[in-house]
Amino acid sequence: MGVVINEFEVLAEPQRAAKAxxxxxxxxxxxxxxxxxxxxxxxxxxxxxxxLWAH
Known part of the structure; x- marks a missing residue:
């Protein structure tokens, strides 16, 4: 499921079993x-x- 942040939709990459x-x-x-x-x-x-420190 995608999440909309501002005007962009963020999709999670499917995790592969090999990576795990x-x-x-x-x-x-x-x-x-x-x-x-x-x-x-x-x-x-x-x-x-x-x-960040300057602010």
Missing amino acids: DEAGKEGEAPAKIDLHDLQVAQRELERCALR
Whole structure:
């Protein structure tokens, strides 16, 4: 069932059984994140935090 937020309809993605099986495995390391992607994400989080702090 979709949920309407403002003028957009939000639909949940159907979860696959394979994803549930992968999430249930213990002892597996998460996928490695590229260093550049990590730095970009950190900068974005810092930018958002500074904007919230300014208000």
